[in-house]
Amino acid sequence: MIPDHTADYKSPITRTIKLCQISIIIFLGICITWIFLNSINSFPTADDFCYGARAIEQGILQSVSIEYLTWGGRYSATLLLSVFGASKLLIEAYYIVPISIILAVFLAARHFLIKFSIQDKTYHFVFFVALISCFSYRESIFWMAGGFTYGIAAAIFLFLIAQELLIFLDFMANKKNPALWKIGNLCLMTLILAGFNETVMVAHIALLGQLFIILAYQNWKSRVTCMIGAIMLTAVIGALIVKYAPGNLTRMNDMSSQNVMASATKSFGWIFERYTHIFIMTWLLFYSSLIVFYPRKPNKSENKYLLLIIAILFFTLWASLFTRAYVLNGSGPSRTHTIDFVILSLAAFIAALYIFNSNMEAVFQSRRLKPIFISFSCMFFVALILRPTADNISFLDTLVNLKYSKSLKTYMSARIQMAQNGRDTALSVDDLKDKSRPATYFDDIQKGSKDWRNVCFSNYFHLKEIRLKNSLSEPDTLGEITSPGKD
Structure with a gap:
């Protein structure tokens, strides 16, 4: 049996483990503190004033209606932008924008880990920083129009992924079905998510579609299959509300749809061309974090489902990229890449968890031998600061530019x-x-x-x-x- 806590080790390895853990936590704490301090210096730009001016002049609900009729169908994002834009906070307390996005991602990240039986609060913080470090800071955190549209959407998407994967895993393990009121809440959140942006909307439908097909193949008459089907139907309804917004006709005049097969092929190739090295770095980041912090005991029994989840997230990422390949004939601006990076990070974490579960003896030796343990600690630092963000610069560059x-x-x-x-x-x-x-x-x-x-x-x-x-x-x-x- 592998020890599940550093206290089980004899000195001096115990001191080494504690020192490395404390060093990483201090470093991550400094990074987040630095980001929060500079959040105070954020300010409104571009679309922020558009939403603010219209909401003040026309009223919040009328502003949402005008947006839907004349420009785009992102009803959830428009409502959020109009509410904040119409208030004095747009000028007097704009720092609420980045802070609310960061806190939303933290709560979603913590929720995701809890659903995967990781209760260690220290590791919750480590995982959160590793996740938020890949965001587009310019467009998904410090800018309201982009941050509320993509940053908040990423947090909601992460929450829904955790819930839906848990339903799937519980079904595979023959556990109790979720209560109907929980499914109702997930349907409501799904409808809200669809109104944030098309990238996350299509990615969520792809995720639900895969889960529904797998569950239907296992037992198409099961209650859980119907539940996932209901959530997926809600996601499709939200997508139709967005798609058939009258304003989309105006917006799409500047965009030319591409061939479906060509877009599917192109977006599939982008995964390997643009994200292979990022996936490897992210996998190293999470695997080293699991070695260093050991947030839970390895569980080999769940591995047969983890590989399937990785495959599901892979095709979800493909759907995310396909949306822009078809509509924009490109991968889109940095804020859209934030959704890709969230999906990619989750896939890398699940892959790291799979290896962590599979090699118990290797995990034990990595934590028992000082040189190996220190090397994993260093690997975490290097992968974190050098990994490219959605802005196509390293996290270190982002911190410096602040x-x-x-x-x-x-x-x-x-x-x-x-x-x-x-x-x-x-x-x-x-x-x-x-x-x-x-x-x-x-x-x-x-x-x-x-x-x-x-x-x-x-x-x-x-x-x-x-x-x-x-x-x-x-x-x-x-x-x-x-x-x-x-x-």
């Missing part, structure tokens, strides 16, 4: 203050010379006053117009940015 948030917030706060004081006037403001550095930056107003970003900003602050200055007097670094009102 240092520009304070200077950027100072600059943008001055611009917003000038806009608040300039009601019914036309404003001309300086531009940023280097927009690639700050992780808290998404988009800015443009030179032409008729650009939609400029119009939304003007409408929100009741300006006649706003445009960028024609002069090229911008400073070289964010640390030297001057007030927008100065030449």
